[in-house]
Amino acid sequence: MPIKSAGGKAVPKFKPVRRDPARTKLRILAAALEEFSRQGFAGGRVDVIARRAGINKRMLYHYFGDKQGLFREVMHRKMVQREAWLVGAPEDPLDILAYWFQVACNDTEWVRLLEWEALQLADAPLANGAKRRASCRRFMERIRKSQRLGRMPKDFDAGQMALTMMALTTFPLAFPQMTWIATGMLPTDPKFQRQRVKFLSQFAAALRPATQSAA
Amino acid sequence: MPIKSAGGKAVPKFKPVRRDPARTKLRILAAALEEFSRQGFAGGRVDVIARRAGINKRMLYHYFGDKQGLFREVMHRKMVQREAWLVGAPEDPLDILAYWFQVACNDTEWVRLLEWEALQLADAPLANGAKRRASCRRFMERIRKSQRLGRMPKDFDAGQMALTMMALTTFPLAFPQMTWIATGMLPTDPKFQRQRVKFLSQFAAALRPATQSAA
DNA sequence: TCCCCTAGTAACCGTCAAGTTACTTGTTGG
DNA sequence: CCAACAAGTAACTTGACGGTTACTAGGGGA
Numbered sequence: 001m002p003i004k005s006a007g008g009k010a011v012p013k014f015k016p017v018r019r020d021p022a023r024t025k026l027r028i029l030a031a032a033l034e035e036f037s038r039q040g041f042a043g044g045r046v047d048v049i050a051r052r053a054g055i056n057k058r059m060l061y062h063y064f065g066d067k068q069g070l071f072r073e074v075m076h077r078k079m080v081q082r083e084a085w086l087v088g089a090p091e092d093p094l095d096i097l098a099y100w101f102q103v104a105c106n107d108t109e110w111v112r113l114l115e116w117e118a119l120q121l122a123d124a125p126l127a128n129g130a131k132r133r134a135s136c137r138r139f140m141e142r143i144r145k146s147q148r149l150g151r152m153p154k155d156f157d158a159g160q161m162a163l164t165m166m167a168l169t170t171f172p173l174a175f176p177q178m179t180w181i182a183t184g185m186l187p188t189d190p191k192f193q194r195q196r197v198k199f200l201s202q203f204a205a206a207l208r209p210a211t212q213s214a215a
Numbered sequence: 216m217p218i219k220s221a222g223g224k225a226v227p228k229f230k231p232v233r234r235d236p237a238r239t240k241l242r243i244l245a246a247a248l249e250e251f252s253r254q255g256f257a258g259g260r261v262d263v264i265a266r267r268a269g270i271n272k273r274m275l276y277h278y279f280g281d282k283q284g285l286f287r288e289v290m291h292r293k294m295v296q297r298e299a300w301l302v303g304a305p306e307d308p309l310d311i312l313a314y315w316f317q318v319a320c321n322d323t324e325w326v327r328l329l330e331w332e333a334l335q336l337a338d339a340p341l342a343n344g345a346k347r348r349a350s351c352r353r354f355m356e357r358i359r360k361s362q363r364l365g366r367m368p369k370d371f372d373a374g375q376m377a378l379t380m381m382a383l384t385t386f387p388l389a390f391p392q393m394t395w396i397a398t399g400m401l402p403t404d405p406k407f408q409r410q411r412v413k414f415l416s417q418f419a420a421a422l423r424p425a426t427q428s429a430a
Numbered sequence: 431t432c433c434c435c436t437a438g439t440a441a442c443c444g445t446c447a448a449g450t451t452a453c454t455t456g457t458t459g460g
Numbered sequence: 461c462c463a464a465c466a467a468g469t470a471a472c473t474t475g476a477c478g479g480t481t482a483c484t485a486g487g488g489g490a
Contacts, residue, residue: 019437019486040334043257046478056439061479115334118390119255119327126392136396153421160414163397167386172378174389175333177341181351182378199375206368210425234456234467261448271469276449 025063027053032074037109040116041071075127078110083135093139093146093165094204098197100169105193111173136162153209168203172196240278242268247289252324255331256286290332290342293325298350308354308361308380309419313412315384320408326388351377368424383418387411 031053035044046067050057064070085107089099104111117127126132140158147154152161172179172187179185185192246268250259261282265272279285300322304314319326332342341347355373362369367376387394387402394400400407 021437024437039257040255042254045476047476056437057478058440058480059438062437067478112334114390114393115330118392119330119334121392126395129396132396133399140397153417155417156421157410157414159398160410163387163394164383164414164418166390166393166397167382168379170390171382171386175329175381175385177333177336178329178381179378180341181344181347182355182381183374184348195372195375199372199379202368202370203379206371206422236467239467260446262446271467272448273450273470274468277467282448 021063024053024055024059028055028060028063028070029074029077032070033078033109036071036074036116037112041067041120044071072127075113078113079128079132082107082110091142092151093143093161094152094207097165097168097200097204100165101196101200102193104169104173105187108173108188111170114170115174150209152207168200236278239268239270239274243270243275243278243285244289244292247285248293248324251286251289251331252327256282256335259286287342290328293328294343294347297322297325306357307366308358308376309367309422312380312383312415312419315380316411316415317408319384319388320402323388323403326385329385330389365424367422383415 028049031049032044034052035049039045044067046060047057049070050060053060060070064073085103089096140162143152143156143158143161146152147156147158172192176187179187179192183192183195185195187193187196243264246264247259250264250267254260259282261275262272264285265275268275275285279288300318304311355377358367358371358373358376361367362371362373387407391402394402394407398407398410400410402408402411
């Protein structure tokens with residue numbers, strides 16, 4: 001029975017609705033991102049992904065092989081997306097703090113994926129390790145340059161500083177309960193986010209080597 | 216058949232070995248701490264806990280009701296233990312950084328439990344919320360006092376600063392993959408830990424308001 | 431037109447894990 | 461010494477979950 005039989009408007013010819021592999025794949029990936037971010041890999045339920053994507057579970061295995069394969073694809077796409085996110089960052093490493101924080105606020109799914117990854121590291125070595133390391137190294141170069149220009153204390157180790165900057169921006173979102181304990185707000189609260197942005201600027205300012213104590 | 220029948224030495228009378236509820240409970244708790252810390256609540260397997268504790272699974276239900284109850288008890292005991300841990304901390308908030316970091320290094324199980332908790336928050340409100348908040352408030356008072364004494368920038372919000380200090384000390388242990396990406400070492404590596412301690416002191420020093428640039 | 435590959439579906443399977451049942455064995459107080 | 465309760469055990473139940481089987485249906489090219 002063709003679908004146009006019962007209702008009013010006929011389905012437009014130029015865009016097939018009954019079958020649409022690309023759309024199906026995207027729906028699976030979106031649902032999987034949500035589920036894995038919420039529940040982690042082990043806790044994520046394939047049936048839930050399938051139901052939320054509005055597709056049959058079998059299709060998921062058709063396109064991605066197995067749960068592991070689906071997860072890999074989700075992570076890969078997120079990383080690519082993030083790389084694009086981060087090109088618009090400010091030049092000066094200390095100015096980056098507020099920017100990173102705001103990006104993280106708008107991508108809590110990534111923060112949670114990172115966290116699940118952290119808890120499961122031990123088993124697998126590290127997905128995309130070399131690439132991520134290289135990208136961080138590039139950032140460390142910018143830190144060293146900033147140190148040479150006297151815009152950051154010279155004695156800081158660049159790696160430790162990079163790690164610290166991730167900590168400053170990511171921690172409150174990764175540990176909402178700690179954010180609540182310390183501030184009485186959850187990290188999703190816009191009020192908290194404004195306060196944190198302000199704090200991060202003050203913090204960066206305090207870190208700059210004292211050339212002159214400007215008014 | 217009594218146990219003394221076969222082997223050589225008889226079991227000492229004054230300490231019953233065949234039955235020892237206290238020991239059994241402790242063994243269960245220890246195994247549960249390890250398992251929950253490794254795998255989280257959802258991922259932790261009751262059978263594994265029972266096997267590692269060398270007891271029958273039924274006893275676990277006997278003493279703790281269910282998996283949830285066992286988990287609660289594990290968390291509760293850890294919190295009590297930690298409270299004791301943290302009384303020996305230095306007076307000055309900035310000096311605390313290195314101390315907190317070293318405590319965390321020796322209690323990675325707790326860091327992981329915190330992390331699992333963070334990922335599952337949403338469902339439950341927060342275990343021991345009021346108490347933890349109060350304890351943090353006390354610490355914030357010390358921050359404010361330090362600010363009054365001119366040992367810390369006066370414009371920092373105390374809550375944000377407390378959160379930041381947790382971030383600086385906990386993040387590298389909570390995200391070993393990030394530590395590796397930034398430094399090429401894992402946070403369990405003694406070399407990394409020494410480097411981090413050094414960095415934290417430098418960092419604290421750089422944060423202190425410039426009274427005089429001492430040699 | 432018809433063939434064949436791909437998209438899509440429903441029902442099923444083996445396994446695993448939380449929790450229970452029904453039991454045996456040790457300990458202790460009267 | 462023995463009843464009664466606590467400690468301990470093995471085998472089972474029930475439900476969920478990852479993955480598969482065996483099928484139907486659409487649609488593009490020869």
